[in-house]
Amino acid sequence: xxxxxxxxxxxxxxxxxxxxxxxxxxxxxxxxxxxxxxxxxxxxxxxxxxxxxxxxxxxxxxxxxxxxxxxxxxxxxxxxxxxxxxxxxxxxxxxxxxxx
Amino acid sequence: xxxxxxxxxxxxxxxxxxxxxxxxxxxxxxxxxxxxxxxxxxxxxxxxxxxxxxxxxxxxxxxxxxxxxxxxxxxxxxxxxxxxxxxxxxxxxxxxxxxxxxxxxxxxxxxxxxxxxxxxxxxxxxxxxxxxxxxxxxxxxxxxxxxxxxxxxxxxxxxxxxxxxxxxxxxxxxxxxxxxxxxxxxxxxxxxxxxxxxxxxxxxxxxxxxxxxxxxxxxxxxxxxxxxxxxxxxxxxxxxxxxxxxxxxxxxxxxxxxxxxxxxxxxxxxxxxxxx
Numbered sequence: 001x002x003x004x005x006x007x008x009x010x011x012x013x014x015x016x017x018x019x020x021x022x023x024x025x026x027x028x029x030x031x032x033x034x035x036x037x038x039x040x041x042x043x044x045x046x047x048x049x050x051x052x053x054x055x056x057x058x059x060x061x062x063x064x065x066x067x068x069x070x071x072x073x074x075x076x077x078x079x080x081x082x083x084x085x086x087x088x089x090x091x092x093x094x095x096x097x098x099x100x
Numbered sequence: 101x102x103x104x105x106x107x108x109x110x111x112x113x114x115x116x117x118x119x120x121x122x123x124x125x126x127x128x129x130x131x132x133x134x135x136x137x138x139x140x141x142x143x144x145x146x147x148x149x150x151x152x153x154x155x156x157x158x159x160x161x162x163x164x165x166x167x168x169x170x171x172x173x174x175x176x177x178x179x180x181x182x183x184x185x186x187x188x189x190x191x192x193x194x195x196x197x198x199x200x201x202x203x204x205x206x207x208x209x210x211x212x213x214x215x216x217x218x219x220x221x222x223x224x225x226x227x228x229x230x231x232x233x234x235x236x237x238x239x240x241x242x243x244x245x246x247x248x249x250x251x252x253x254x255x256x257x258x259x260x261x262x263x264x265x266x267x268x269x270x271x272x273x274x275x276x277x278x279x280x281x282x283x284x285x286x287x288x289x290x291x292x293x294x295x296x297x298x299x300x301x302x303x304x305x306x307x308x309x310x311x312x313x314x315x316x317x318x319x320x321x322x323x324x325x326x327x328x329x330x331x332x333x334x335x336x337x338x339x340x341x342x343x344x345x346x347x348x349x350x351x352x353x354x355x356x357x358x359x360x361x362x363x364x365x366x367x368x369x370x371x372x373x374x375x376x
Binding site for chain 1: 217339
């Protein structure tokens with residue numbers, strides 16, 4: 001199985017096509033973190049989701065290929081035990097520490 | 101260019117969406133059974149829903165020149181209630197001979213519980229007993245890796261499963277490899293926030309190749325786009341992919357998987373369809 005295929009666009013073309021779009025996204029992340037710091041009540045700095053988010057940002061800054069898969073795993077429940085019963089319908093977006 | 105949306109919950113969309121999809125080249129949709137936004141409490145509610153899927157939706161779609169096919173099951177979000185599951189599984193066979201039913205789906209896991217897995221296995225057995233294609237939902241967000249792994253391992257341990265007759269949907273970067281390496285078909289669902297963007301879907305197609313991979317909108321009552329496939333096709337062109345490559349993904353591959361059911365009327369083509 002092919003592990004790594006090519007994108008048909010050159011790096012220069014990708015910058016021309018997509019830089020502004022992704023510049024916007026990175027500014028949105030920065031603004032979210034600034035807003036989090038400006039919050040009227042600092043009561044979730046140790047929330048499992050924000051901790052996972054900060055870990056993901058470190059992985060984003062990696063020089064190695066495979067950043068998306070790495071971040072997906074940082075945001076995943078990697079335990080193999082089935083839940084004894086359903087705890088609700090919706091997922092949270094990051095695994096609680098007891099599930100890692 | 102014609103395309104097939106392999107995963108669209110049209111029961112929750114307006115007729116205007118059929119119109120827009122037809123204008124952008126949609127020739128067929130397949131609609132897996134869905135969670136209504138609340139847990140249904142009786143098998144009769146499912147009987148009404150299956151009647152809607154097999155009678156009303158095909159007629160509504162046909163007015164726009166779109167073929168509507170469906171998959172039947174108790175959705176994974178309702179798989180926790182084992183007693184209800186047994187009652188619903190008992191009524192599914194009476195709908196399987198309907199001309200637009202392609203198989204059992206979307207079965208799978210949601211929060212990856214013991215009961216959900218038991219209900220999933222019951223559905224797989226029903227599909228095997230009636231020689232049906234299988235369409236599988238994998239959980240979202242932090243549950244996806246764990247749920248996909250449990251599904252793949254469960255199916256791989258069953259020697260009666262032909263993986264080429266199984267579509268494992270909602271794959272992402274951390275689950276696509278395990279699905280393809282086991283010989284299953286894999287679905288990339290284009291859905292804002294909780295699934296993949298067109299850009300990431302195209303990345304995975306470039307990395308893994310187009311064999312046994314399909315894209316779908318997964319549109320439903322949530323924030324989703326019934327035109328997600330034509331939007332993805334636009335992104336494919338913008339990235340420099342050929343019409344043949346795009347046609348392979350959005351038309352030929354769905355045909356290859358779905359035509360394993362003799363009720364499906366379309367066939368894959370070697371040449372791209374007429375560009376609209």
